[in-house]
Amino acid sequence: MEGLMTIVKxxxxxxxxxxxxxxxxxISGLGIMFFLILHVFGMSMSFxxxxxxxxxxxxxxxxxxAVGELGLAACLVFHSINGTRIALLELRPEWWxxxxxxxxxxxxxxxxxxxxxxxxxxxxSINHFVK
Amino acid sequence: xKLHLKIKRFNPEHDKKPWWGEYDLDVEPGDRIxxxxxxxxxTLDGTLALxxxxxxxxxxxxxxRINGRNRLACKCLIKDEIKNGQIVIExxxxxRVLKDMIVDMDPFFAHYRSIMPFLVNxxxxxxxxxxxxxxxxxxxxxxxxxxxxxxxxCTTSCPSFWAxxxxxxxxxxxxAHRFIFDSRDQAAQERLEILSDVDxxxxxxxxxxxxxxxxxxxxxxxxxxxVKEALRTGVIA
Numbered sequence: 317m318e319g320l321m322t323i324v325k326x327x328x329x330x331x332x333x334x335x336x337x338x339x340x341x342x343i344s345g346l347g348i349m350f351f352l353i354l355h356v357f358g359m360s361m362s363f364x365x366x367x368x369x370x371x372x373x374x375x376x377x378x379x380x381x382a383v384g385e386l387g388l389a390a391c392l393v394f395h396s397i398n399g400t401r402i403a404l405l406e407l408r409p410e411w412w413x414x415x416x417x418x419x420x421x422x423x424x425x426x427x428x429x430x431x432x433x434x435x436x437x438x439x440x441s442i443n444h445f446v447k
Numbered sequence: 448x449k450l451h452l453k454i455k456r457f458n459p460e461h462d463k464k465p466w467w468g469e470y471d472l473d474v475e476p477g478d479r480i481x482x483x484x485x486x487x488x489x490t491l492d493g494t495l496a497l498x499x500x501x502x503x504x505x506x507x508x509x510x511x512r513i514n515g516r517n518r519l520a521c522k523c524l525i526k527d528e529i530k531n532g533q534i535v536i537e538x539x540x541x542x543r544v545l546k547d548m549i550v551d552m553d554p555f556f557a558h559y560r561s562i563m564p565f566l567v568n569x570x571x572x573x574x575x576x577x578x579x580x581x582x583x584x585x586x587x588x589x590x591x592x593x594x595x596x597x598x599x600x601c602t603t604s605c606p607s608f609w610a611x612x613x614x615x616x617x618x619x620x621x622x623a624h625r626f627i628f629d630s631r632d633q634a635a636q637e638r639l640e641i642l643s644d645v646d647x648x649x650x651x652x653x654x655x656x657x658x659x660x661x662x663x664x665x666x667x668x669x670x671x672x673x674v675k676e677a678l679r680t681g682v683i684a
Contacts, residue, residue: 318612319611319612320610322541322609322610323609323610326537326540327540327606329515330512330515330516330604330606330656331514331515332516332654332655332656332659332660333655333656333659334606334655334659335606335654335656337654338652338654338656339606341652402652402653405653405672406653406672406675408672409668409669409670409671409673409676410669412658412666412668412672415655415658415668
């Protein structure tokens, strides 16, 4: 808990390039984990409690979850691209000089892949709810 | 030139939480941050507490956050750090503040000691009774990690360390690297075992804050990567 408080109170203010990416990676990872827990729980309810499963499926169709889905897509795109960058730098320590460039590339790739994807999803959701 | 120095102050004996001390000084652009801190301590407010010893970037005592990033106060010039006439000084992060800039370094040195920071070689000395010789290439292999002055700039800039103080931290890994890759040392496997612990080298998330903050320009993340590689492949080369 002390560590979390250090990060929440002061860590985000540290002016390094790494801590911002580290935090973004953690937050996106937590977002994906939250989805996975909800998903596994929901699917298991189809066996253990079909009525609850139905309620959950209906809830997923609400605008709140449509927005959550956009967040999930953003988390997935960023986390996978940034994770690849981290894995590559771990496997090849001698590439350390390229780290700033690699960070910039992963952010650009997140925007290039993520923004059109989210726009397409958002348009589909808007069409669904406006109808 | 005029300098407005904003220093995060905290004395646990009477402060419930940290507060900002603000001081206006006349300084030379080529003065170091440490000179400005001395000016405050010696002429404006004697209660300011900070560590410093050699004042020339060798002892590593005066690590602190200067304008939001870890630096040695004795190696930073005011002209390089001043922004809008102001410089902000805070203690390094992730360690318990004892007073103002002074933090409790005991856990840091405990991590350092845990990796056995000394040469281990039980074989008899050479016949002439003198030192164990090493080729220039073998010496070069760990040259970078010998530069560490244990200032804690790297460890306290690491988000993994902020999140979990038990993490051994970049400085201890750099020190371990210095011996693991030393051709004369015989305890590399033992050190690697210590570093493969749950709070060892795998807690590094390759954030690179350590490399950016090192006042000795050690390639810290690369060094940690080499230790990970040695653990992964079992090859120390």
